[in-house]
Amino acid sequence: MEKRKLGKTGLKISLLGFGGFHLIEIPADRAADLLTTYLDRGGNYLETAASYGDGESEKKIGEIVKNRRDELVLASKTGVRDAEGAMAEIDRSLKNLQTDHLDIIFMHGVGDEADLEEILKPGGSLEAAKKAKEMGKVKHIGITAHGQPDVLLKALKTDDFDVMMTHFNYFDKFNFPKLAEEFKPLTEADKEELFANAEELGDYICRQCDECSVSKEFGENIKDVFRMEGYFDRQMYDGRPRNPAEYALRDRLRFWFGDRELAENRYQNLELKAADLLTKEAEFKACKYRLDIKNKLEIVDYKLGESDVMN
Incomplete structure (x- = not known):
């Protein structure tokens, strides 16, 4: 080896x-x-x-x-x-x-x-x-x-x-585990295939694209908001029903890194927060990774913003 x-x-x-x-x-x-x-x-x-x-x-x-x-x-x-x-x-x-x-x-x-x-x-x-x-x-x-x-x-x-x-894993950092034998880095095409099809990322985890496909004007703001959500709970609470065992595991893992307070503090310093971006939502294009941006912004507002209930 x-x-x-x-x-x-x-x-x-x-x-x-x-x-x-x-x-x-x-x-x-x-x-x-x-x-x-x-x-x-x-x-x-x-x-x-x-x-x-x-x-x-x-x-x-x-x-x-x-x-x-x-x-x-x-x-x-x-x-x-x-x-x-x-x-x-x-x-x-x-x-x-x-x-x-x-x-x-x-x-x-x-x-x-x-x-x-x-x-x-x-x-x-x-x-x-x-x-x-x-x-x-x-x-x-x-x-x-x-x-x-x-x-x-x-x-x-x-x-x-x-x-x-x-820690270093592609769920959190979007890097594929190294292969122990005959290791060689992934090509850009291989990475893109992983980002698009990885089950763990699905249609909820923001890929933090170099250029956001949703909005040219507000793409960086969208990425900032979703990055704070990642700090908060690794984007693991997505408002979807699951069986009790899977829910309990995700609920345990979402706060594994203990960064909730850090996320809350940094979120307050953002130029545009989820609630602000929701007012721009009519201008957004479809995310190339099939993320429901409106729904995701509403969830972030519930987690880190002013909303008391999730819409």
Whole structure:
């Protein structure tokens, strides 16, 4: 499997990594089969977190790591923000993973600048990570975040982190997952086919076209409004009835990144909001991706504007 250098760490990791979250959902023997198959086929990056099943994911990975430690790059995460607690969690992770060191320890799920400051301040978890590095318990220090990039950009300027991680999927960013073998970028035609036909995007998710097909004059305003909706709830509430299980899953995932307040604040600063654009709706052309622009603007006004009920 193709391997690439990971930032300034010098580590070479496989194009396809193995995330440990869903190991908490399957039996230990099945987890062992998956991990073994991944390593046997050339993968070498295993990543988990202390919080995944309160250590259960780490323990399942540890059963494989203890026999194949020299074959892999091993990463875990701590969500604790104070130095004493973070060091205790790092030690627990090492025990669970049956190893004497981590290649990467991530400061996990950093949500905003206040959260980052807790990590960076004297007595914060970064202090523990640096001490663990001096002791040989970890080799590199990283940071993870979901949602907006602001906090990672600020973290980058501190020069304290070797690795940064954020979400990356085509539902949110419209990029197709990389193929692990014989990888090559999608052509523009391939991307357009994906944007047009992807079931997850359907006829509701705004594609943020370079040039909006709905309106030459107000296209940028329309895109701004729908981008704020994406920040708010990933455009996952669309006013359509679904079976209870699918509704419950979407309702959980729509606020996964915790950016509601950010979206509300930025929406208020827009030059034209959904209610303003609805007064222009008679001038709009049909969206090339079949979005019902009027209906979508009404939903955004309900989510972020003044409307108390959805029309």
